[in-house]
Amino acid sequence: MTTFEEIASTVDAQLPAHRAQLEDLVRIPSVSADSFDQSQVRKSAEAVASLARDRGLDVEVIQLHTESGKVGRPAVLAHRSAQDGKPTVLLYAHHDVQPEGDPAGWDSEPFEPIERDGRLYGRGSADDKAGIMVHMAALAALGESTGVGVTLFIEGEEEVGSPTFHDFLETYQDRLKADVIVVADSNNWKVGTPSLTTSLRGVTSMSVRLDVLDHALHSGMYGGPVLDAVTLMARLIATLHNDDGSVAVEGLTAYDDADAEYLEEDMRVDAGVLEGVELAGNGSIASRLWTKPAISVIGMDVTSVAKSSNTLTPSCTAQISMRVAPGQNPREAADALAAHLESNAPFGAHVSVDIKEAGPAFKAGGDTPATIAARWALEEAWGSESVDIGVGGSIPFISDLNQVFPDAEILVTGVEDPDTRAHSQNESLHLADWRNAIVAEAALIARLGNEL
Ligand SMILES: [Zn+2]
Known part of the structure; x- marks a missing residue:
């Protein structure tokens, strides 16, 4: 058995060494985008592998070649088996x-x-x-004392959309199998306030074609009794939202139980909403962003202004994108939207829908034992209450994990804060929060092993 204080003081004693290792990793420009030197991605994989070896794990650097001919970037897969029936954490x-x-x-x-x-x-x-070094530092602080099985999976292609992730999960399913999965790649609500990311919206998109005439007509000769396709498309699109801007489509899941409070004035600034423009929807801002559906028109094929003439447009196609609330099957949501569009065809116009994509949402499994343990660990480490947050977009690899390992509890943690500027210039890590994230993860693993 150990105590929280023992874990925290071990982490603090080892922190300078881990900070130096983090800096060494940052010095390797492991940009995975195609036009950059991929030998650096290999180099960073080898550096991570060496850190894992130092922590007593069996390590392999794997570059996946899929049957369809895709080649993955070097990933690190490392393992230590569980003892005495204890759980395994990925x-x-x-x-x-x-x-x-x-x-x-x-x-x-x-x-x-x-x-x-x-x-x-x-x-x-x-x-x-920093996420890699949270795992490394937590493992170093605990040694083999907890008996918890550990699988470390550090991929090398997240920033290019994890193209071979699903294949990797299926190929190495037996080696990746775990009771609890900790994804250290999200953010905390703010500096000093830890978070679990418990929901991600799904996404679906479809093209909608509206036909009203079998050929274009002179607008002077026929305009009046016949409305053009763009006007009718505008009427159709207008049926998607209620007067307050909330989504009006039947059959979509929406709920308002967001844990965090996102102030309207902050959201206006963050999004660059112009003065005088009113926000749409109802309920808390966080729920409108994270736990309710959103529908946007993202493209339309119509005659351009430059090429326009006094003609009634016979047909028009719009591309519609919908964010789907966590908990709803995106295919079911897409079918509901398609049914709405077809049944609201204005003036009997011919409307046909082609569903293009349906990416799943993610909703953490509620107050599972690992979630309760993680929240406890975060709150102890930070000395401040943990806030459940959502992300309005989707993180495709999390749904992949959920699909391949439906029985595992997935915890999405992270080291970023609103000032981190990931992907942007002057990216930075808040060092005190990083230390807290290490302490929290070590305490979580010890608790999963019943050693704390
Ligand atoms: Zn990331």
């Missing part, structure tokens, strides 16, 4: 980074880590090399 992070972008936007060298005002600056200092 620790996920990624070692690739985004390009540095315009160097003029950086106040210091992107790949030379430097501390200013309690933050460590550099590309990957937070996203996600």
Whole structure:
């Protein structure tokens, strides 16, 4: 058995060494985008592998070749077996980074880590090399004392959309199998306030074609009794929302139980909403972003202004994108939207819908034992209440994990805060929060092993 204080003091004693290892990782420009030097991605995989070996794990660097001919970036897969029937935890992070972008936007060298005002600056200092080092430091603090099985999976292609992730999960399913999965690649609500990311919206998109005439007509000769396709498409699109801007489609899941409070004035600034423009929808801002559906028109094929003439347009196609609330099957939501569009065809216009994509949402499994343990660990480490947050977009690899390992409890944690600027210039890590994240993860693993 151990105590929380023992874990925290071990982490603190080892922290300078882990900070140095984090800085070494940041110095490797492991940009996974195709036009960058992929030998650096290999180099960072080898560096991560060596850190895992130092922690007593069996380590392999794997570059997956799929049957369909795709080649993955080097990923690190490392393992230590569980003892005495204890659970196994899968620790996920990624070692690739985004390009540095315009160097003029950086106040210091992107790949030379430097501390200013309690933050460590550099590309990957937070996203996600700090996530890797949370896992490494937690493992180092615990040694083999907990008996918990550990699988470390550090991929090298997250920043290019994890193209071979699903294949990797299926190929190495037996080696990745775990009771609890910790994904250290999200953010905390703010500096000093830890979070679990418990929901991600799903996404679906469809094209809607509206036909009203079998050919274009002179608008002077026929305009009046016949409405053009663009006007009718506008009427159809207008049926998607109620007068307050909330989604009007039957059969969509929506709920309002967001834990965090996102103030309207903050959201206006963050989103750049112009003065006088009213926000749409109802319920809390956080629920409108995270737990309710959203429908947007993202494209339309119509005659351009430059090519327009006095003609009634016979047909028109719009591309509609919908964010789906966590908990609803995106295919079911897409069918509901398609049915709405077809049954609201204005003036009997012919409407046909082609569903293009349906990516699943993610909703954590409520107050599962691992979630309760994680919340406890976060609150002990930070000395402040943990807030459940959502993300309005989707993180495709989390739904992949959920699909391949439906029985595992997935915990989405992270080291980022609103000032981190992941993917942007002057990316940085809040060092005190990073230390807290390490303590929390070590305490969580010890508790999963019944040693704390
Ligand atoms: Zn990331």
